[in-house]
Amino acid sequence: MSVPAAELVGVSKRFGPVLANDGIDLAVARGEVHAVVGENGAGKSTLMSILYGLHRPDSGHVLRAGERIRLRSPADGIRHGLGMVHQRFRLFPGLTVAENIVIGAEPVARGRVDQETAHRAVADLSAKYGLRADPAAQVGGLPVGVRQRVEILRALYRQAEVLILDEPTAVLTPAEAGRLFEVLRTVAATGVAILLVTHKLTEVLAASDRVTVLRQGRVTGRFATADTSADELVHAMIGRSLAAPEPRRRSKPDGDPALAVRDLTVHDADGVPRLSGVSFAVRPGEIVGIAGVAGSGQRELLDTVTGLRSPGRTGQVLLDGAPVVQGRDPRVAYVPEDRHGRATAPEMSLAENLLMGEQHRLATRFGLPRKTVRARAEQLTERFAISAASVDVPITALSGGNAQKAVLARELTRQSRVIVVEEPTQGVDVGVRERVHALLVAARDQGGAILLQSSELSELRELSDRVLVLFEGRLVAEFDADATEERLGQAMTGVLP
Template identity: 85%
Template sequence: MELAAELVGVTKRFGPVLANDGVDLAVARGEVHAVVGENGAGKSTLMSVLYGLHRPDSGHVLRAGQRIRLRSPADAIRHGLGMVHQRFRLFPDLTVAENVVIGAEPVTAGRLDRAAAHRAVTDLSDRYGLRADPSARVGTLPVGVRQRVEILRALHRRAEVLILDEPTAVLTPGEADRLFEVLRTVAATGVAILLVTHKLTEVLAASDRVTVLRQGRVTGRFTTAGTDADELVHAMIGRSLTPPAPRRLARPDGAPALGVQDLTVRDGDDVPRLTAVSFAVRPGEIVGIAGVAGSGQRELIDAVTGLRPPGESGRILLDGLPVRQGRDPRVAYVPEDRHGRATAPELSLAEDLLMGAQHRLARGRFGLPSAAVRARARDLSERFAISAASVDIPISALSGGNAQKAVLARELTRESRVIVVEEPSQGVDVGVRERVHALLIEARDRGTAVLLQSSELAELRELADRILVLFEGRLVAEFTPDATEARLGQAMTGVLP
């Protein structure tokens, strides 16, 4: 095995945070090497050290066996290292070809040789199956294609070590599979690939070897063929996932907390998005909503949370009373778009966690004592395992998983009658997912009515007590959670049971 690059004893601190703690990692020519770990495990920091973006406090980097000094990404590029960032670093006004060759332009008589640039892109595209129109302006391209441009740029600079930090976060599942094929092709030419991810399915599908990080340290090294999801999870979170407890059945009790009656919603073009949808959720049960994307889930949830009026004939009732328009405080809501709808970016974590609960801490006319607000935030952070350097950091600085836990902490502690949750484990890792599921079951068992929308059938079957299927805006079927995914899938595509 010929080593392309090695990180040796890398330690990196950010103030009190030990992001990398004596990490050794070696990547060989021609392999796809996955680097996995939960959010905050230190993956991005380690890759930034390798790419010259961070200087380690101790430790060093070897390239093809030689110790190298990396003071900047320019040094890294000179040593044959390339990186595809989570946030792309492309020039939107330039073409694909210009972006690919930038910094290493073919020059003829002192000027950029456009024809040569185009040819270079076409050659690389063909060779690696990375399709991109060389003359398209990058700013007009979808993210999947922009990512290809970043990869093409690294290949054009003849990167021999290619680092990709969570590359599939911006891709659809189909695009992710295509990317993995490309990585295979690139690796087959001898390039060493470091694939950073927190998704185990990707590790198992796309890598040759795996290094696992937890809290800044290496907790496992495996060959992919010789490991499995259980072993990787154990290394990632320090324990196995608790096997799903024998399902405790819901004991729904009493009159519906949420009633949806004859809901019909039309869009701006008068096309029906929901047609005569009626159902009820009782206290103490989780009702799941399944459907292919765009089947009316968005409109349904907007109506239930009071974010849109219930249409011409419909009614949304909370404990028998119409939902209030705007945002009804009796409904807790965990939206899919955690950093958009869910949180106010200008607030600190402590302030965000307070929203909707001000009355409980209000003290007379002097408003909110900030010590109490912060103490409450620290308490919630602990209970919900939110890892943040401090409760005073802006909510927008939290990672996806931690932002999700913060929104759940805020919404689940509102003691509302009804909780509406969209995609509870999208973008979070396995440990967080398990925790979020437990919290939802707890809320259910306290007598909350839960409406759960998820695009993951496995999640619906694990959590929901009943699953309703939306197809083209109509409720077409209701299942118990033991229904097979095949049956659910048929109902979701309009093949009725």
């Protein structure tokens, strides 16, 4: 057997009382795409951070091309041919593509950065790997999929021979994800070893050669992708099979709308229209999905519906017939895509984040009673199956899936008539996804009017009673839940039914 491109041997890592990695062995070969999967909190990110040099193991070691190496920082990882593309891009929006790629390793001529050489090097890399990106373009104005290519090119520019991608499709449309997988195959064909960290089993089965499954910090399965199935991977991930989805009642309520959007037009700061003449309604007891490629107006629509953006002089947003309140309408529960930046206060505890917005109801003239706050937080933690050492830990100590459940717990218990949900299962594992979907359906069945935006067409089809499609700021199509992903995808690109 050939020597692996990289190998982790007997790696263990503890954070306080939590054993994140427990004696893990993992090897990735040159030219293969190796998927690493597991539930939130299974230890995937910690393991990849150790391989890249972000964390040091408490025991065990790392081999690179058969030789033991010591990694004290990511700089050591880069020096040993390791590269990592993080879920949250680490780019400078004010710099060009070429400047972002070569930063820290710029070609120099006569004591200055040689821009011509930098542009040529980036263009050559782009052509070699099929990662199209204009070296002169400013990164801040690029679509998400292109920015991700810049991250990959930056690692390859530094001659990465082992490339780690952490949840690479979390911010991509299905079409962009498909193109990414084609690129990964092209990169792997040159001999680069690729480690793909993902929750999406369809992607694992479509894009990888081998799979390693983690659960509670240990390896619970190693599979050749061609010889396994989604059911087998799920069982290794969560220790059980997923329950077969029950046939779901589709809702067609005919009462008065809880949310009505009428002829809404929204402009950006430069006066460019981002939404043009959008009208629709959501009634109590239904889930209405919003589909569209990135930049089609979803952000502007949801910000306006929740009161975070003014509807301007054209159009109306009505909640039970009354205009939406600017700032943040208390009649609307909101689960945003960016749960770290917009949905939680990172400096506060889990309990404080769970009860944010309830202070006025719980407070006495002496302030907030700690016993009441703690009891209420523990009740929500148990009801929504949030895994945490205690309700006093910082919200940042929770895994992504548990942080998402905490946001859902807070928002779904507000007893709001309208619930706006963005990317509800982005970056969470299959077990959490199942739980989140059940919570949303239960909220709908209790009379909630839910507006759901997701980049996953399968999720929209599974949850929505109707799906609306935005294209270039216009509402171009409406489908019932039986529409195929192909029809939805065509409408998203402007090909109308």
